[in-house]
Amino acid sequence: MRGMGNSKRPDAARSASAFTFRQSVSYIWPYLWTFKHHVIWAVVALIAAKAATLALPYLLKLTIDAMDPGLTQLIAVPVALVLWYGLLRFGSVFFAEVRDALFSRVTEHAMRQIGLTVFSHLHQLDLSFHLNRQTGGVSRDIERGLQGMGFLMRFLMFNIAPTLLEIVLVMAIFAGLFSFWYVTATLLAIAAYMAFTFYATEWRNQYIREANLADSASSSRAVESLINYETVKYFNNEAYEAGIYDTHLQRAERAKLKNRLSLLALNSGQALIIALAVTVLMWLAARDVVAKQLTLGDLAMVNAYMLQLFIPLNFLGFVYREIKRSLTDLENMLGLLNQHSSVIDKPSAAELQIRGGQISFSQVSFAYQANRPILQNCSFELAPGRKLAIVGTSGAGKSTIARLLFRFYDVQQGAICIDGQDIRDISQHSLRSAIAVVPQDTVLFNISIRENIHYGRPDATEQEVDMAIEAAQLRPFIQSLPDGDQTLVGERGLKVSGGEKQRIAIARVLLKNAPILVFDEATSALDSGVETAVLQALKQLARNHSTLVIAHRLSTITDADQILVLDQGRVVEQGTHQQLLQQQGHYARLWRMQQAEQSHS
Template structure:
């Protein structure tokens, strides 16, 4: 019932179309049920009154039948056209809801789930749901009308024959229920396996440059073959189950026809039914059996749509771990004072990545975080914009706990430049404007100049309208990094996080970008994560972190004079350069 209620909710915006669809289904069913009765009346009454009466009534009967079938044509047209449009719109609504929910989910969800599987839920699962949304109510309604209507008319023609027919139909129904239970698990397994195929494709194509650089095409082919064969095996089990289901139902349909023929012959011999009535009875048997065929085919559609909708609900009912508090306040008039007070953090109840961290950063100051990989530097920065929440302690901006602030206002006050820059598909202008979607062209150009990338952009044939390629493949690492800096210039935040922004660049690119970063950090509270210690000499304070927390703190000269961990790292880097 929970799944049903959630599914029905998507019909509400289209109630008028839905009820018109049901009315047209009623009209189509009524016409189909009426024809055998018209034939019965014509053979028993009309055609027994002589040629003159037949000639007089035939034109009117022809006109009546034409009107009746024209109405049926209109009904069928509406069902096929508007019914499918309704299903497509419901699919669109679900896809939008699913995508919106993906945007709300926290980083931890993406840490645990694969992009290919999420794409599968967003595309292939929803197509099957839309087919169910359209055909489900209509097929059930038409089939039930025809089955119940024809059954009533069969009872009216001959009760004993119809009761025998009902007994066979009941056995057939029990067989269907049993097969459906077995098919449900198989279809859910199909969904998981095709999601696995999509996941493997996405993973391999996203890393195609790494694949080719290691000449590992054969390895990827084998990995894909494994996922593909698992899906094939699941489909084979699916079709085996469907074969049993359809063949069993066809067998029972044959039993129905056999029952009618044998019992009909018996009751004709006894004089309980006329041959003309038996002919009409045979027509209604077809009307009785055809909707059973429809329901049998609908079962496959239902299982696909139902399993897809359950996977859809698995996502939309996942609660984001990071949400606004009920009384969350807007962060306004940001100065940029930051405090980490006794902060501890762990991922999924594992051992603490951070333990009792205590940091105070004055507005407009720059602090640098250095230390070995895995020491928690990036995690510490991720707690500030609430990508994750602290396990213990608190993080505050201008004396306000970040958990008491709205996520939008908090993250709007923070700019992040990362080592791994992501470029969206589209133009250079669109990628810079991502920092401020309503920015004017003048603002975009000013941001590009501040990031030392304007001259390069105008040298391109299409300038700011140059397409960057998928993930920025047409740009170098330094060019992408400068575009990401231009984004942050355009955003103009009061707090800046630089997460190893120059560590993957050559010396010339680093020099250009370091100038841009220094310009960007001016008059902003800045947290820098750096492995190249030459880039943080001018930081107001440097913190040395490792697995046991903050080991040293002070400015560049003070830490060198201590001749401790920082001095060791610094001397190692410069000894390496001299060597």
């Protein structure tokens, strides 16, 4: 008998956007029916496997009866029956494997297609969704949803459906061969077994959740302590950490003991019901054998059928609990499809036509939250092929301008146009194809340097990648590495310095070869020595491009054709570096402050 063993996570909680069971089935069914011939033949194999399995006890009865001297003296008959018994035993296993192979093809394909659909849908959602959701949580939703779907498909097809079919057929056999009491006793035993299992499983869920939470807490504390190994050593807190960890382990120990005792109660109750049912049926069969109404073979057949029925039911507690959790996981995953982006293409969205790369913001107002405005009536123009810098204090709205231009969000008032085309009227794909970004915090994939650069345009040739490497002045750095451009950069690019990461980002942008460039504080995290080299690369990159620079260090944008000064979401000053210094306003004050900081550093 089996209940639910220890799991590494608590029961899944149903999210507000989750699909209902009916919606989930309606969504999944077309994917399954794509391979309808596989499904049909899998059902045929299921019926064949179950027919072979159900024929075994009856064949055992015939074999025993054939060997009873009081019934027959023929030796050839039992030999033939034994051969048939072996053949049916093989058939039950063979057809079950055929069923598994056929339906696995259907399940795996459906899981792949649904997983791909959800993954693609997530990339279509706007930035606000991804900022408000934990990426790890979304990833776990997909992983658990696919696992839940696989579990449901396997157990519904390979456990629940065969068991229900077997119960119906055994009842039909008992009704045809024996008296009404055999059917009644078996049905009452199955009903009692299922009711007890469902009730006991719900009761012990509290102990399983408690054990899971305690186990997660102890694991989390251990990982956190080991991650902060140096901090523990700095403060001589090894014994303190061990004490905290032991406290978590004690809770886990107590919780797991309760879980195990509840499993004992479940298994013992299931065993008692099975024992009582088998005892009653064996007593009925033995009584009828004595009364000459049944043979010894009938007695053995009844016993075999009862054991055959209850073997799959032994796992009912586990299956019941896992089905509940898998349904929740599946519904949560599909619920991601209920999330919709607030930034969508119009049905008539056209492709962006670049004629020079002029960018204009006209009376743009925007707020992430209604009570906290970020941009207020912001207007400016970037002429084709020119360089526009945006400066201001933290929170002034500088990075928001880049996000709006890339259309991560739509403006609430005003308009943003490129070469006279409102970006809300063009497709997001064509808009983003025309813009290349060097961000403040360049995040690289945990792949090689060359593959990270190639990501800028996956269809680029190897020669074009080499040209981008040369233009970004990455060649000397690459040649200094034992593995060259095949060097892995590590997770989030942690194996390369900030300056080299920025050069890789520049090479990636060069490869994309977009007409509009955005530098979002691309050098703010670099020291002055590295910054000089990166700035030189950025200047080369900006030639003959419309360039928008969001800057923190004013020394990096003194060559800009125009500089905008933002304050509380408004453009308070604009002009060249020299013009703004002469105005003795916000820009001049920021310049003096930064010059003073540099002189003291």
